Amino acid sequence: MSGVNVWTRSRERMKRFPELFAMCSAEAAVYGKCVVATTAGKQELKKDLCIKEFEALRTCFISAAKQGVK
Amino acid sequence: MNNIFSSRAVCGACLSQSVLRWVGIRAPQFGPPLRARARMHTGHGKLTGSGGFYCPKRPQRCLTPQRHVSGRHGGTMNVFDRSMKRRQKTWASRLPEHHEYDYLRDEVGGRVADRVYDVARTFPLALDVGCGKSHIAEHVSKDIVERLFLMDVSHGSLMRKKECEMPTQCVMADEEFLPFRENTFDLVVSSLSMHWINDLPAALRQIHGVLKPDGVFIGAMVGGETLYELRCSLQLAELEREGGFSPHISPYTAAADMGNLLGQAGFNMLTVDVDEVQVHYPGILDVLYDLQGMGESNCAWNRKCLLHRDTILAAAAIYREMYGNEDGSVPATFEILHMIGWKPHESQVKPAQRGSATASFGELSKISQPQTSNKTDKP
Numbered sequence: 001m002s003g004v005n006v007w008t009r010s011r012e013r014m015k016r017f018p019e020l021f022a023m024c025s026a027e028a029a030v031y032g033k034c035v036v037a038t039t040a041g042k043q044e045l046k047k048d049l050c051i052k053e054f055e056a057l058r059t060c061f062i063s064a065a066k067q068g069v070k
Numbered sequence: 071m072n073n074i075f076s077s078r079a080v081c082g083a084c085l086s087q088s089v090l091r092w093v094g095i096r097a098p099q100f101g102p103p104l105r106a107r108a109r110m111h112t113g114h115g116k117l118t119g120s121g122g123f124y125c126p127k128r129p130q131r132c133l134t135p136q137r138h139v140s141g142r143h144g145g146t147m148n149v150f151d152r153s154m155k156r157r158q159k160t161w162a163s164r165l166p167e168h169h170e171y172d173y174l175r176d177e178v179g180g181r182v183a184d185r186v187y188d189v190a191r192t193f194p195l196a197l198d199v200g201c202g203k204s205h206i207a208e209h210v211s212k213d214i215v216e217r218l219f220l221m222d223v224s225h226g227s228l229m230r231k232k233e234c235e236m237p238t239q240c241v242m243a244d245e246e247f248l249p250f251r252e253n254t255f256d257l258v259v260s261s262l263s264m265h266w267i268n269d270l271p272a273a274l275r276q277i278h279g280v281l282k283p284d285g286v287f288i289g290a291m292v293g294g295e296t297l298y299e300l301r302c303s304l305q306l307a308e309l310e311r312e313g314g315f316s317p318h319i320s321p322y323t324a325a326a327d328m329g330n331l332l333g334q335a336g337f338n339m340l341t342v343d344v345d346e347v348q349v350h351y352p353g354i355l356d357v358l359y360d361l362q363g364m365g366e367s368n369c370a371w372n373r374k375c376l377l378h379r380d381t382i383l384a385a386a387a388i389y390r391e392m393y394g395n396e397d398g399s400v401p402a403t404f405e406i407l408h409m410i411g412w413k414p415h416e417s418q419v420k421p422a423q424r425g426s427a428t429a430s431f432g433e434l435s436k437i438s439q440p441q442t443s444n445k446t447d448k449p
Contacts, residue, residue, distance in 0.1 A: 021386055028390060032387045035310055049310055
C-alpha cells in the first residue's frame with residue numbers, strides 16, 4: 001500500500017498525539033486521579049464516572065490540536 | 071529431514087490446500103496457490119482429524135473447522151491466529167527502521183546465549199525455534215555451536231537475519247509443526263516467540279522429540295505479568311469510557327505453570343527463572359508503536375480490532391497517572407521466563423534408591439561435636 005491514503009494520513013495525525021498530550025498534562029493528571037481513586041476507594045468504576053474531567057481533557061486536547069494546525 | 075508433505079504436494083488443489091490448513095498456514099484469498107511453496111510447510115506426521123474442505127473465497131472467521139488445528143483428544147487450544155502473526159512479523163521486518171525495534175530481542179537473545187555458554191559442551195547441531203531475525207546466534211561463537219538451523223514462520227524475518235559465525239540454514243515452518251526427524255538436534259533454543267504458540271504442551275513435546283537424548287532445550291518466553299501497566303490502563307480506560315473492556319494483551323503463561331509444562335513434555339532437570347526487563351517510554355503510544363514494530367501486535371482470535379480515540383486519550387492519562395515516573399516517562403514491564411530442560415539420558419543424575427542411605431538425619435546434631443563422632447550410630 002504505497003502513496004498517500006487514509007492510513008498514511010491518520011498515521012500522520014496520530015504522530016502529533018504525544019506533543020498535544022503534553023500540552024494537556026494538568027487535565028490529564030486530574031482525570032487520571034479520578035479514575036485511580038476508584039481502584040483504592042469503595043466506589044466501583046462505571047461508565048462515565050469521570051466524564052466531567054474527561055470532557056475537560058478532551059476539549060483541551062482538541063484546542064491544542066487546532067492551535068497546531070494553524 | 072522428515073518431509074512427508076512433498077508427496078502430497080502433487081495432489082489436487084483441495085487436498086493440498088486442506089493439508090496446508092491443517093498445518094496452520096493460510097493460503098491467500100487471491101493469488102497463486104501455495105503448492106509451489108508447499109514443500110517448506112510440512113506436518114509432523116500427525117495429520118489426523120477431519121476438518122472440512124478449504125474454500126478460498128470465504129472470509130477467515132466463518133470457517134469453524136479451521137479453528138481445530140489437529141485431531142488430538144481433548145481438543146486443542148486455538149487462541150492465536152497464526153497466519154495473522156506471520157503477516158504481522160513480515161510487515162514488521164519490512165519496515166525501513168526495523169532494526170530500531172530489536173532492542174528487547176537482542177537483550178533477551180544475549181541472556182539466552184549466556185545460558186548456552188553456561189553449559190560446558192559443544193553442540194554440533196542446534197535449532198533456533200521462532201528465531202525472527204536471529205538474535206541469539208550473533209552472541210554465540212563457532213566453538214559452542216557448530217551448525218545452526220533457524221526456523222521462523224515469517225519469510226521476511228529470515229531474509230533479514232543477522233550475521234553470525236557459524237553456518238546456518240533457514241527453514242520457514244510453524245513452531246507447532248516442526249518438520250524435523252526425531253533425535254536430530256543437540257541443542258534447541260527459543261527466544262521470545264513461544265508466547266504466540268496455540269498449543270504449548272504439544273510444541274514442547276515436539277521440541278522434546280527432535281532433541282537427541284541428553285540434548286538440552288534453552289528457552290526464553292514472555293510470561294506472567296508482562297505489560298501489566300498497559301493492560302490495566304487500557305482496562306480502566308475502556309471501562310470508564312465504554313462501559314466494558316475487551317482483552318488487548320494476549321494471555322501469558324505463569325512462571326509456576328512453566329515447570330509443569332516442561333515436566334509433562336518429558337524434560338528432566340528443569341530450571342525456570344524469571345527476569346524482569348523494564349523499558350521506559352515517553353508515553354503509551356510509543357509503547358504501542360514499538361510493540362507493533364517488534365511484530366508483537368495482538369493476533370488473538372478474540373481481539374477487538376478497534377481502539378477508540380477517546381479510549382486512547384483516557385488510557386494515556388491513566389497510564390501516566392498510575393505508573394508514570396517523575397520525568398513524565400512511563401515504564402513497560404516485560405517478564406521473561408528463562409527455562410532449561412534436558413532430554414533424559416542414562417548419564418544424567420537420578421534420584422537415589424530408597425533405603426540406600428548411609429547416614430541418618432538424626433546424626434546432624436553430632437556434626438558439631440567432632441570428638442564423639444568416632445562412635446557412629448547405626449543408621
